[in-house]
Amino acid sequence: MCGIAGVFHFESASRPDKNLLQAMITQVKHRGPDGFGFHISNQIGLAHSRLSIIDIAGGDQPIHNEDKTIWVIFNGEIFNYIELREQLAMHGHQFYTKSDTEVIVHLYEQYGDDFVNQLNGQFAISLWDSKKNRLILARDRVGITPLFYHLDNNRIFFASEIKSILAGMGKSPTLNPDGLDQLMTFWSAVSPVTVFQGVYEVSPGEMLIIENNKITKKRYWDWAFPISPSEYLNSPENDQLDQLRDILINATKIRLRADVPVGAYLSGGLDSTVISSIIHKYSDANLRTFSLQFNDKELDESAHQDEVVNYLKTQHSSIRCSTSDIAENFLATIWHTEQPILRTAPVPMKILSGFVRRNNYKVVLTGEGSDEVLGGYDIFKETKIRKFWAKRPDSSMRPLLLKRLYPYLDLSRNNARKYLEAFFGTDIGLPETDYFSHIPRWTTTAKVKEFFSTDFKLRLSDNAISNMVASLPNNISQWHIFNRAQYIEAKSLMGGYLLSSQGDRMLMANSVEGRFPFLDHRLIEFANKMHPNLKMKVLNEKYCLKKAMKADVPPGVLARYKQPYRAPDIPAFFTGKSPDYVDHLLSDVNLKNAGYFDASKIQLLLKKIRAGRAIGYKDNMALVGVLSTQAWHDHFITNYQVNFTDKSVNTFK
Amino acid sequence: MDTKSKLRTYILESFLFTNDQNALADDDSFLEKGFIDSTGILEVIYFIEDQFKFKVSDDEMVPENLDSINKIVAFVQRKKA
Numbered sequence: 251m252c253g254i255a256g257v258f259h260f261e262s263a264s265r266p267d268k269n270l271l272q273a274m275i276t277q278v279k280h281r282g283p284d285g286f287g288f289h290i291s292n293q294i295g296l297a298h299s300r301l302s303i304i305d306i307a308g309g310d311q312p313i314h315n316e317d318k319t320i321w322v323i324f325n326g327e328i329f330n331y332i333e334l335r336e337q338l339a340m341h342g343h344q345f346y347t348k349s350d351t352e353v354i355v356h357l358y359e360q361y362g363d364d365f366v367n368q369l370n371g372q373f374a375i376s377l378w379d380s381k382k383n384r385l386i387l388a389r390d391r392v393g394i395t396p397l398f399y400h401l402d403n404n405r406i407f408f409a410s411e412i413k414s415i416l417a418g419m420g421k422s423p424t425l426n427p428d429g430l431d432q433l434m435t436f437w438s439a440v441s442p443v444t445v446f447q448g449v450y451e452v453s454p455g456e457m458l459i460i461e462n463n464k465i466t467k468k469r470y471w472d473w474a475f476p477i478s479p480s481e482y483l484n485s486p487e488n489d490q491l492d493q494l495r496d497i498l499i500n501a502t503k504i505r506l507r508a509d510v511p512v513g514a515y516l517s518g519g520l521d522s523t524v525i526s527s528i529i530h531k532y533s534d535a536n537l538r539t540f541s542l543q544f545n546d547k548e549l550d551e552s553a554h555q556d557e558v559v560n561y562l563k564t565q566h567s568s569i570r571c572s573t574s575d576i577a578e579n580f581l582a583t584i585w586h587t588e589q590p591i592l593r594t595a596p597v598p599m600k601i602l603s604g605f606v607r608r609n610n611y612k613v614v615l616t617g618e619g620s621d622e623v624l625g626g627y628d629i630f631k632e633t634k635i636r637k638f639w640a641k642r643p644d645s646s647m648r649p650l651l652l653k654r655l656y657p658y659l660d661l662s663r664n665n666a667r668k669y670l671e672a673f674f675g676t677d678i679g680l681p682e683t684d685y686f687s688h689i690p691r692w693t694t695t696a697k698v699k700e701f702f703s704t705d706f707k708l709r710l711s712d713n714a715i716s717n718m719v720a721s722l723p724n725n726i727s728q729w730h731i732f733n734r735a736q737y738i739e740a741k742s743l744m745g746g747y748l749l750s751s752q753g754d755r756m757l758m759a760n761s762v763e764g765r766f767p768f769l770d771h772r773l774i775e776f777a778n779k780m781h782p783n784l785k786m787k788v789l790n791e792k793y794c795l796k797k798a799m800k801a802d803v804p805p806g807v808l809a810r811y812k813q814p815y816r817a818p819d820i821p822a823f824f825t826g827k828s829p830d831y832v833d834h835l836l837s838d839v840n841l842k843n844a845g846y847f848d849a850s851k852i853q854l855l856l857k858k859i860r861a862g863r864a865i866g867y868k869d870n871m872a873l874v875g876v877l878s879t880q881a882w883h884d885h886f887i888t889n890y891q892v893n894f895t896d897k898s899v900n901t902f903k
Numbered sequence: 904m905d906t907k908s909k910l911r912t913y914i915l916e917s918f919l920f921t922n923d924q925n926a927l928a929d930d931d932s933f934l935e936k937g938f939i940d941s942t943g944i945l946e947v948i949y950f951i952e953d954q955f956k957f958k959v960s961d962d963e964m965v966p967e968n969l970d971s972i973n974k975i976v977a978f979v980q981r982k983k984a
Contacts, residue, residue, distance in 0.1 A: 693937075694940070697938075700920070701920070848920075850920075850921075850922075851920035851921065852920075854916045854917075854920040854921070854922075855920055857916065858916065858917050863917060863946055863949070863950070864946075865942060865945065865946060866940065866942035866943050866945075866946060867940075867942060868940065868942075868943070
C-alpha cells in the first residue's frame with residue numbers, strides 16, 4: 251500500500267502549488283515511508299508516498315503512458331497485473347517499469363473507463379488524462395483501500411486519508427452531526443458521508459469522473475444476489491464446494507505476489523486457519539504467522555492458535571496485549587481511524603501491525619471478509635431464529651433457540667430469558683423489513699446517543715435509519731432475507747468499520763499492507779449465487795467453507811464455536827490509575843466546549859464505572875464512543891493549527 | 904434513605920444517567936422503556952444483593968419481580984419479611 255494526495259483546479263489557467271502538495275502528502279507519510287513523488291502541470295497536482303512491494307527499483311510514482319499524456323497515482327495492489335501486462339503487450343503497449351501500477355495507464359488507453367473492471371485487487375486510483383482534461387478517482391469494489399475528497403469553490407482535494415485534505419483546506423474542519431449520529435447507529439457514517447463536514451469518501455465500487463467542470467459518479471460494481479430461487483446455482487453441492495475451493499486457492503495464491511516476504515495473521519479461528527493452510531499446502535512460500543494474545547481468558551484465543559501452529563508447523567510469533575497497552579495506544583489509534591470508535595478492538599490491531607513491522611514484514615494475508623461473503627456472523631444466525639420466531643410470535647419454544655446463539659458467553663447467572671427475548675424480539679413483527687436482521691444491533695448501538703447534549707440533538711437534520719434505507723439497492727426486497735443481511739453487513743460494518751478503523755488504518759499506521767483472499771471479487775460473485783442453506787446449514791455457520799476445506803485444517807478448528815474478536819473496553823481505562831487524558835477529555839469544560847455530549851450524564855456514567863457497576867455492552871460502548879469522539883475533536887479541531895498548519899510535528903506522525 | 908429512594912436514585916443515575924426525578928414513574932416498566940437489557944438486569948440484581956443483603960435465585964430473575972421500582976420494592980419487602 252501507499253499514500254496518495256492531490257488537487258484539481260477547475261480554472262483552466264491555474265497550477266497547483268508544490269508546497270501545498272508537499273504538506274498534504276507529508277500527512278500520510280506513514281502509509282509510504284520509502285519516498286515521495288510528484289506530478290504537477292496545469293490544473294492538476296498529484297503526490298505519492300511509496301511503500302515498495304512490487305518492482306522496488308523501478309516502481310516510483312506517478313507513472314505515465316508512452317507519450318506522457320496519462321498520469322496515475324495509485325495506492326493498493328493489482329494482483330492480476332502479470333496477466334494484464336501480457337494482454338496489453340499483445341495490443342502493442344510499451345512498458346517502462348515492472349510495476350503493477352503501469353498496467354493502469356495502458357488499460358485506460360485500451361478500454362477507457364471500463365479499465366477498472368479488468369482489475370483484480372484493492373485500490374485507490376487517481377488518473378489524469380491531460381488530452382481530455384479529465385480526472386478519474388476510482389476505488390476498489392469492497393472498500394479495502396481508502397479514498398476521500400473535498401470540494402471547495404474552485405478546487406477538489408483528494409487523498410488516501412482525511413489528514414491530507416485537512417492540510418490542504420487551510421482551515422479547521424467541523425463535525426458533521428448527521429455523520430456522528432449515523433456512526434453511533436451503524437459503527438460508521440453511511441458512505442459517502444464521513445464525520446467531517448464536507449469531506450466524502452469515494453464509495454466502494456464507484457468512480458468519480460471530473461470533466462468539463464462537472465463531477466459524475468459512476469458505479470461499476472456492487473454486491474448482487476438472486477431475485478428468484480431459480481437463479482441460485484443448482485449444480486450438486488460437492489461441485490459447488492469444489493469450485494469455491496478452487497477460487498479461494500487461486501485468490502490466495504495471487505495475493506502472495508510480491509517482491510518482499512509475505513506473512514499471515516493467525517487468530518485461531520476458521521478463516522485465518524484456512525488461509526494459512528492454503529499458503530502452507532499450495533505455495534512454496536515459507537509460512538510466517540503472527541497473532542494477538544490477551545490476559546483476559548474470555549478474550550484470549552492462544553490455545554487455538556497453538557493448535558494451528560503445531561498442525562501447520564508455521565514460524566509463529568505472538569504479542570500479548572494488556573489493558574494498559576490499549577490505554578497507551580488509544581489516542582494514536584483515533585489519529586489514524588479519523589473517526590470515533592465504539593469498541594477498543596482497533597487498538598490491538600495497531601499493536602499487532604507494529605509487531606509485524608518490527609519483525610521486518612510489510613505484507614500480511616488475513617481471513618477478513620469470510621464472515622460477510624460466506625455468512626458467518628451471529629447476526630445471520632439471529633436473523634434466521636428471529637424470522638422463524640416471527641412466524642409464531644406467541645410461541646414459547648421458538649425463542650429458546652436464542653440460547654444456542656451465544657455459547658461462549660458466561661451465562662451462568664443469566665436465567666433472564668425474558669430480557670434476551672426483549673432484545674431479540676425488537677420489532678419481531680416486521681420480518682419483511684429490508685433491515686430486519688439489523689434492528690436489534692442498531693437499536694442497542696443507538697442507545698449511546700442518549701448521551702448527546704440537548705443542543706447537539708437539535709443540530710441533527712436526518713434520521714440515521716432512513717439514510718441507510720435510502721442507500722440500499724432498489725431490488726433488495728426481492729432478495730432472500732439472509733442475502734439482505736449480508737448486503738447490509740458488507741456495506742455498513744465491513745466497509746465503514748472493519749476494513750477501515752480496524753483494517754487499513756491500523757495496518758498502515760505501521761506501514762503494513764493487508765491482503766484479503768475472501769474479498770476477491772470472483773469469490774464474492776460466486777458465493778452470492780450459492781443458496782443461503784449452503785452458507786448456514788440449520789444453525790451451522792459457514793458450512794460450505796468448513797466442508798470444502800475439511801481436509802486441510804485441524805479438526806479442532808472445525809468443531810469449535812465461533813468466537814468474535816473482542817478487546818477490553820472499560821477495563822482498558824479504569825484498571826488501576828486512569829491515564830491523564832481520560833480526565834482531561836471527559837472534563838466538564840472540554841465536554842461543553844466540544845458540545846456533543848451532556849456533561850452531567852457523562853459524570854454519572856463515570857461514577858457508575860468507578861463504582862465497578864458498568865458491566866453491560868451499552869455502558870462499554872458509551873464510554874469508548876464518547877472518549878474517542880472527544881479525542882477526535884482534540885486531534886482534528888482543537889489542535890488543528892498545531893497538527894495541520896504549523897511546521898511542528900505531531901507525535902503520532 | 905428508604906428502600907424506594909435508594910432504588911430510584913440508583914436506577915436514575917445508573918441507567919438513565921440523570922438526577923431528574925420526573926424521568927421515571929414508580930410503575931414504569933424498565934423493559935418497555937427500553938433501558939434495561941439482559942446484562943442491565945444483572946447489574947440490578949448485583950445492586951439488590953449488595954444493598955439488601957440477600958441472594959436473588961435464578962427463579963426470581965423474572966420481570967414480575969424486577970421490572971419497575973414498585974415491583975422491586977415489593978420483592979425486597981417480601982424477601983426481607
